[in-house]
Amino acid sequence: MIDYYEMTRDFWLINLSKQLETPTLVRIDINIPVVDGKIVENSYRLHVYADVLTLLSEYAGIVAVAHQGRKxxxxxxxxxxHWVVLRKLLPTDIDIDFxxxxKVFTEETKNRIRKLRRREVILLDNIRMLDEETSFNPSNSKFIEFFKGVIxxxxxxxxxxxxxxHTSLMALPYIAKTYVGVRSILELKTLKDxxxxxxKGVALIMGGAKLAKVNYLMKILKWAKGYTGGLPGQLLAYVDGHDLNIRNINFLKKKFKEKDFIAAKELVKKFNVKYPKDFVIVENGEKKVVSLDEIGKCNGxxxxxxxxxxxxxxSETEGMDIRIRAGPLGVFERGFDNGVKLTKMIAGSGLIFLGGDTTAEVSMYGLDKIIANTGGVLCVSGxxxxHGLAGEPYYSIDELIKMQKRN
Known part of the structure; x- marks a missing residue:
């Protein structure tokens, strides 16, 4: 395993008043769910990074770079x-422009950046609109050329x-002295834990609408115990021979590829990953609880x-030091909250929520502060x-260490 928590110590952002200079370029991640073209405003990530920007802008003028979605x-x-929501979340004495x-890569913007002062933030538009974002090449990078000498x-x-x-991460040490941010240090510590x-026992409870990268799971499940809900839970039950009725089976076949069905069968047979014993269904407008053996006889x-x-x-996870929730276990947006009930039952030290929709779930039900205040951790990373648990590399951090050790 790669211990990035210790490897990055020399590059931690831990003395902001001395380390930050105006202007400072900060790569954040406010990529959040979008429904019918509208962002989910109560996203945990927006609240976290609003606090990060508030802290950093106390010591330098900030240029924030972020992305949303994929082309x-x-x-x-x-x-x-996102800018509109951040304006509401930031203190009134901090100015944030969009x-x-x-207009991002223009002389007008470059001059605006040069004139930045403390307690001023500029949010640049979706960096994935930049063609080179997904193909980093330091020798001819527009991103590096624009910011180098200014930042x-x-x-x-x-x-x-x-x-x-991606370029907006990999390029930072080519532009200026680069630090690992305060939120990322916290989550590296959680990863190390x-x-x-x-x-001592690690449980990974996987939900959501897709099967996590199987190559990750195969490595993690060699030492962690796996449990499923959401669509992965249905998928594993189906490949293990259970009839989920034609409507649910057809939905699974639309959502997953053939390779996912093959991988799911291996997760059950080789790694003994658990799937639900019963489900909540809606049939003819009525909510019902149905056992796994009976669901094939229903139409819900x-x-x-x-x-x-x-x-x-x-009961299975109560004696484990670490319980990780990764992905919603039900359609929580419509009031199906058994994942929330499970969360309350396994709360306390060692409960870890991974980012994205999982943290949206706890925010919606008001559990975020309760989890954080009772020994749990909510992560923005998912x-x-x-990826880190599987021992895979963090490319931009490897680049940061390599470049700054060279300098």
């Missing part, structure tokens, strides 16, 4: 809505996207794990956390 997908939108993408210090605080070798608890659509599964998972 060609519905959630690929400008960051103007630069649309067609005085840089911060990589976008741990949720560290598993991608998990890896050190291997012998699955919306949540059932209460027996909640009790079972809680896929990148699993």
């Amino acid at each position: 060609g997908q519905d959630d690929f939108i400008p960051l103007k809505q 630069i649309p993408f067609d 005085k210090s840089a911060v990589n605080d976008a741990i949720p996207v560290w598993h991608r070798p 998990v890896l050190e608890a291997k012998e 659509i699955i919306y949540d794990i059932g209460p027996e599964t909640v009790e079972w998972y809680a 896929g990148s956390f699993l």
Whole structure:
């Protein structure tokens, strides 16, 4: 395993008044769910990074770089809505401006950056609109050319996207002295805590709408115990021979590829990953709890794990030092909250929530502060956390260490 917590110590942002200079370029991650073109405003990530920007702007003028979605997908939108929410979240004495993408790489913006002062923030538009963002080449990078000589210090605080070798992350040490950000240090410590608890018991409870990268899971499940809900839970139950009724089976076949069905079967057979014993379904407008053995006789659509599964998972994981929730276990947006009930049952020291929709779930039900105040940790990183658990490299951090040791 790669211990990035210790490897990055020399590059931690821990003395802000001495380390930050105006202007400072900060890579953050405010990539959040989008519904019908509108962002989910109560996103945990927006609140976290509003606090990060508030802290950093106390010591330097800040240029914030972030992304939203991927080209060609519905959630690929400008960051103007994010800016509006950040304006509400930041203290009134901090000014935050927004630069649309067609004006980002201009002399006008460069001059605006040069004139930045403390307690001023500029949010640049969705960096994934830049063609070179997904193909880093330092020898002819527009990103490096624009910022080099203007930016005085840089911060990589976008741990949720560290598993991608994207330009806005990789380029930072080519532009100015670069530090690992305060939020990312916290989550690296959480990652280290998990890896050190291997012998004391680690549970990974996986939900959501997709199967996490199987190559990650195969490595993690060699030492962690796996439990599923959401669509992965249905998928594993189906490949293990259970009839989920034609409506749910057809939905699974639309959502997953053939390789996912093959991988799911291996997760059950080789790694003994658990799937739900019962589900909450909606049939003819009525909510029902149905056992796994009976669901094939119904016509209802699955919306949540059932209460027996909640009790079972809680009992199985109660003696484990670490319990990781990764992905919603039901359609929490519509009031299916058995994942929340499970969370309450396994709360306390060692409970870790991974980013994205999982933290949106606890925020919606008001559990975020309760978890944080009772020994749990809410992470903004999701896929990148699993990437680290699997022992995979964080490319931009490797680049940061290499470049700054060379200098």
